[in-house]
Amino acid sequence: MEDTKVEDEKNVGLLFSGYLESRKIVLPKDVFRNGFTWFCYETFKSLAFRIWLLSWLPVTTCWKMSTNWIYSFLATYLLILCLFFLPLIQMSCRRRAVSKQLTQFSKEISANSPGTDVESWETIAANLNSYMYENKLWKTKYFFYGAWNCQEAFRLNILEPFSLKKDDDSKLKSFKDSVPYIEEALEVYFTEVDKQWRLFRTEKAWDPVNLDDVQLPRESYRFKLTWVLKRFFSLQCLPLFLQCLYIIYISWHNGLLSRISFLGCIFLMNMHTFQNLRGTSMKIEHKMQFLSSIVNETEIGANGWDQVAKRMNRYLYEQNVRKNEDFFFDGIDCKWFFNYSLCSHLSSKKTLSHVPLDIELWPYIREAQSSCTDESSA
Incomplete structure (x- = not known):
């Protein structure tokens, strides 16, 4: 009887694990060997690539029938040159496809409540991949390679462009019928971000016990120039x-x-x-930890910035952002990074593709600024 009971429990466990496997989210990153093979597959399935292949028919015919080889050579050269533009055409088509589905994108965000962590975007990426393919909006069912691509598309197509619009008329002109759905999606997203910020502020999600053993690069390098050159090379x-x-x-x-x-x-x-290289290497969670360290620091003078620099050097090392505890040279460098890489975004008026504006962090940047001002005036 006991053996039968144990066997039944195993069968139930196998059935449950099989159910979980059937419910597992599968993205192209789980199907393809790497991003390069995925991109080659997507390019091969694109309309531009098929047009490029068909263009070889008249060229080969021209080689056989033409008596002047120079025209055939030029046509062949142009086709080979066009091959290098196919990835650019593919990326342009992807951006255009996303811009036409902002309503559905926003609905998925409202339904799944993602935050700043990439894992929370996996369901949205999988759902949009299926939606785009089933509704014949994309040739394959692998539109987003991974959750981070979906998160980046949200940032570039919804979060930053919509947030930078100052009045309702400009929003309505740019986003049309998608405006109410985008507003709801952003409200859900900002709510999740605020929950994470409260976690950093109240529970102090990461707080090293002792920072006495942490040395700033200022103590290891004789000159700051040597530290800069090491990073430069x-x-x-x-x-x-x-x-x-x-x-x-x-x-x-x-x-x-x-x-x-x-x-x-x-x-x-x-x-x-x-x-801006340092800022791009940090995720939103890392920057949030940086801001909370500034707000939580009781003494924000020279010694206070040194403590923030030590804390972040240790934190970013443990988060595998840096191989060594040398992200900030000293407190002065830490303060400069705060003013230049974060506070400067508050006055940004347009989106730069290579520099994220971190719009979801703007309230917390202002809070950190206010904390620094209060400590300075005290």
Whole structure:
């Protein structure tokens, strides 16, 4: 009897696990080997790729029938060149497809209540993939590769453009009938973000017991320049470094002064991108922890900023954002990052594709600003 009971319990467990497996969310990241194979598959299934393939028929016919090979060669060269534009066309089509489905996108957000964590967007991504495919709005059922793509699409197509509109007329003109659905979706999203902020503020989701063993890079590096150069020559800045080497190579015969001028121009042109590298490596949760550390810090003077820098260096190291505890050089660098990478967003008037505006954090940035002001005046 006991053996039968145990066997029945196992069968029930297997049935339940099978039910869970059937309910498991499957996204393209679980189907394809990597993002590159997924993108190749999507491009292969696109209309632009099929038109490109059909374009080879007249070209091959021209090669056989034409007596002047130069025209056939030019046509072949243009087709090969067009192949490199197919990914750009594909990305443009994806943006256009999302912009036409803002109402359905907003309904999914209202129904599933996602927050800042990527995992909460998986259901929305899976539902939209099925919706786009079943309603013949997209050729495949793999529109969003992962939940982070869905979250980014929400940010670029709904959150930032809608929030930056100042009046109802401009919102209605840009988003038309989707306005009430977007407003409801944003209300749901901001509610979830506020819940997470309250968790950071009240329960202090991450608070190291002792920071005495944490050393700031200021204590390890003799000069800040060496710390900056180390970050500059990291893999993140490798394209910029290679660009500088290329400038040196092409200007080698123009004299030393010319090479220095070229390098200076390139450095100044890329300075804005270089300054924003740290901000782009942080997720919303990381920035929220940073803001809560500022608000929770009782002494926000020079020593207070040092404590915030130590806390964040340890936190970002444990979150695998950095391989070492060297995200902030010292308290001054930490304060500069707060003013430049977060507070500057409050005055932004347009969306920059390479720099997230973190609109959901604006109330908490103002709270951190107010905390700093109160401590300074005290």
